[in-house]
Amino acid sequence: MPQNTPKAIRGTQDIFGPEAEAFAFVVETFERVRRLYRFRRAEMPVFEKTEVFSRAIGETTDVVSKEMYSFEDRGGDSLTLRPEFTAGIARAFLTNGWQQHAPLKLATHGPLFRYERPQKGRYRQFHQIDAEIIGAAEPQADVELLAMADQLLKELGIEGVTLHLNTLGDADSRENWRAALIEYFGGVKGDLSEDSQDRLEKNPLRILDSKDRRDQQFVADAPKIDDFLTDEALGFFDSVTSGLDAAGVNWKRAESLVRGLDYYRHTAFEFIPDEGSAAADTLGAQSTVLGGGRYDGLMESLGGPATPAVGWAAGIERLAMLVEDRGEPLADVIVVVEDDARMSDAISALGKLRGSGMSADLFAAGSTRKRFDKAVKSGARSIVAFDVRDGEPTHRIKADESDTPRLEALLR
RNA sequence: GCGAUCGUAGCUCAGUUGGUUAGAGCGCCGGUUUGUGGUACCGGAGGUCGGGGGUUCGAGACCCCUCGAUCGCCCCA
Known part of the structure; x- marks a missing residue:
């Protein structure tokens, strides 16, 4: 680092x-x-x-x-x-x-x-x-x-x-209750935790939710707000x-x-x-x-x-x-450039996909051979790959049958 | 402010009673499988072991200090 x-x-x-x-x-x-x-x-x-x-x-x-x-x-x-x-x-x-x-x-x-x-x-x-x-x-x-x-x-x-x-x-209920609490806890002050002895001055209500056992034994019998309402x-x-x-x-x-x-x-x-x-x-x-x-x-x-x-x-x-672990959403489509000569076509396709409301990402870096593998591994719903075969531009769509026609139409 | 535990590659961690050039998995990069594919194999990059001081012939390991993280206390509007 x-x-x-x-x-x-x-x-x-x-x-x-x-x-x-x-x-x-x-x-x-x-x-x-x-x-x-x-x-x-x-x-x-x-x-x-x-x-x-x-x-x-x-x-x-x-x-x-x-x-x-x-x-x-x-x-x-x-x-x-x-x-x-x-x-x-x-x-x-x-x-x-x-x-x-x-x-x-x-x-x-x-x-x-x-x-x-x-x-x-x-x-x-x-x-x-x-x-x-x-x-x-x-x-x-x-x-x-x-x-x-x-x-x-x-x-x-x-x-x-x-x-x-x-x-x-x-305001009245609260003040009377507070006074009663001070009197009650004041009576057992020596048996309270150090922290609660301080609280008696500063914030007596807080003694009620003390985590210390020494205080908790007195809480059950402490004055109740209900009696002062x-x-x-x-x-x-x-x-x-x-x-x-x-x-x-x-x-x-x-x-x-x-x-x-x-x-x-x-x-x-x-x-x-x-x-x-x-x-x-x-x-x-x-x-x-x-x-x-x-x-x-x-x-x-x-x-x-x-x-x-x-x-x-x-x-x-x-x-x-x-909240339950929701993971991160997978891409609807990954566009793969398997031959850098097809970069412009891929970028154009990417724009169309996103414009039509699909989340899409471009895999166009690193080893051309491994780009498709990475796309598969990403778990994307569909993959569109641009390549050149025998000097001819080609593309391949890997998607569910239901998605394929839509992608074909969009890329035309 | 107080206390406990912990700091080794990007991440998760090994590292034996202190003993040569500090390791693995994952990830990353590259290459093979002359390829339609989440595989396998090979190779590579990447660490002043949080920092400083000390003990020792020798410290990632032991001691002190410091910084940071985590969890708890206090506090909780």
Whole structure:
């Protein structure tokens, strides 16, 4: 390997071949399904003022201080490569007057950037598909969004993945629950893992999904959000679950599923591989395939009017890992030049084939003797070979009987 | 930021307790089978064994450092 060649940045990847096909399949399927649900396509810049993300996400977290790609541009503004879609979409919604379209169903996909240690299914530049419904306070919006996610996963052929669903309640429910958790875990602080003792200060909800056994023993008896839900919050959650049942979406209550950021309200969800499933095995520790929730508090943190919204995102790389290997498509036709004197005829034929909608490639390099062999070996559906025999131009078509007349006609 | 495992041809890997000019398969290039064909055979190109230092008469193998990859922890918007 050339030692003088610059290496790719850590955590970035070059996707090629069957993996690139799987990646494209995920995106194409998403585009198709989002049309079925009438989500409108949007494109946002990959970078924004740092403020967009720091205000949306909350200044204090590690996330902002350590895990964003931020830099100063020549004008001295702090800019950041987008680490998520939601904040940028919210900014676009507010700055472009998209309120007029509310409730607005939006879909997008593209690269995101997070300064993290790469591991299985986690990269510094990664890609997500994303769907949001902005300006809809009704639980039906949550149902709609989840039904789309469910159908998408089915159409991708991904099995053994279940929707885990929870509610964080409204702002009051959430705050009371949080206080109860702090009190409860504070009481057993000395027996918690070191990490969770820190979490008690920074992010107490996260103790609930700690991987440490020392913490897990206390989780079962921890205060439940259900005991803190207001009637309104409870009613909202009931509407979501009954809507999912009506839509035929299979789900499972996950009381420990939480969101750290304050702007999340009500519904929180993740599609997670079932324990012991092939999907769980494939994804390793990064198990969540698709996740999201309701973020009714976000628009205000960006200086906008209170605007209810709900959305989800899913990592394309992770989905691609779960999609069946599709290989790369074989050529409809390979055109072989067995005598270089026929090059022009071959190029002309190639144009006609492609113009008629057939995928075609030209084999005209290397040993003339081996070109046909290579064409056969490529697995192409048909082969058209141009040669010169006894001073006369000839061609030969190797194809199914059904294809041969069409090719003959086209080459005439 | 922390930890574990791993870096030998384009790819997948061998390389015995440290011992001559570092190997195989696949792929690539060329040539035979005077050719209608995914075959077989022959030949060829391609490696400062990730990099640096050390131990030794001698290091791809052992030690240290460094870089990178993979997986996990933290974090997860």
